[in-house]
Amino acid sequence: MKRLLIPGAVVALALAALPAVWWGRLPDPLASHWNAAGEPDGSLSKAAALALPLVIWIAGVLLSRKNPPIVAGLGFLVLALQGMTVWANLDRADWQDARHLPVWMPVLLVALPLLGGWLGLRFTTFRDVPSDPVETLDLPAGERAVWVARCTSPVLLAVGFLCLLGGAVSLLLGGSAGPLSPVLLLVGLLVVLLGTIRVQVSERGIAVAYGPWAFPVWRKGLTKITAARTEELRPSQVGGWGLRGLPGRATLMLRGGECLVLEYPNGGRFAISVDGAADGAALLNTLKAR
């Protein structure tokens, strides 16, 4: 949290300073929304329109404080939005006369947060979690050990199969929902793949097989993992169910509770909700030490 204090305050100050400097030259209410042609089509009271990015920023920092790339991307986004609002409304008597947005503006609003996210990913590490002493197993040399475990979310599986069923039915029957069927099928397939996983640890490293068909399989060699540990994680902490977060801070969340956390050499980590994660972590550490 501490390391976000200074960048968080700098962005907040900038968000407050932008309208404060030009307060007298802005109309009330302000144009706050533009249509696809770039013409202003919605307004908000001056105070609300200028306070909104600040509120979003504070809430975002608090919610994503463990995820520097998200915070960096959000910072770029709110600064761009505030700058755009002030620029478009500057020296206009009425919000309807606000400047039209050029076509490259939406592109900028997408590109800037992505740039911020990339910078956050590139220049920060995720070392806010205190590393516990590494747990190992008492495994005599020469003994081979493997760990197999799984995790299933009946709710995700049910939702996924319902989507697949709905997609298939609307594809066959056509009708008004016809155009939606590819989307339903795709969403259903993704949810089903994330509804059940099988995890395997052996001297070849770790393998995670997705879905009821155990395909696709994700693998990571022992040399590419620094250490393994366990952590109690809930869906509310990682942003919901399924594959959550950015690479380097991702979580495979099927249910709240004990997760197997892989730590990477660059400071990133991958958390996998799986039953009996402590044995898996201990075996990974033991095999790695060999």
Place this chain on the structure above:
Amino acid sequence: MLLILEAEDPRPLHEQVAAALRRAIADGSAPERLPPARDLAAAFDVNPNTVLRALRELRDEGLLEFRRGRGIRVIPGADRRGEFIDRVRELVRDAEKAGHTRADLMTMIEEM
């Protein structure tokens, strides 16, 4: 579920796999529903038929039950039973090494 194969075990592979499973059942680390045979085979890097043979062995010992469509389950209370079967196997192995046949062992037990 943690499965451990003993070092330099002279027994056939399916017996080694069965022993590892028996150990996991005995120490309670095996989940009620076992992973599918092909997952176990992939983890051990052995043929799935070898694992199936081991699983059938454990079923015949009364540790597992096979349910069509619902996978392989550990029979409740199998952990205690597995522990004794493990000890009996060890006893049989030691006895055979010392030159006693199984029949000898049975007479010894019956005479107790």
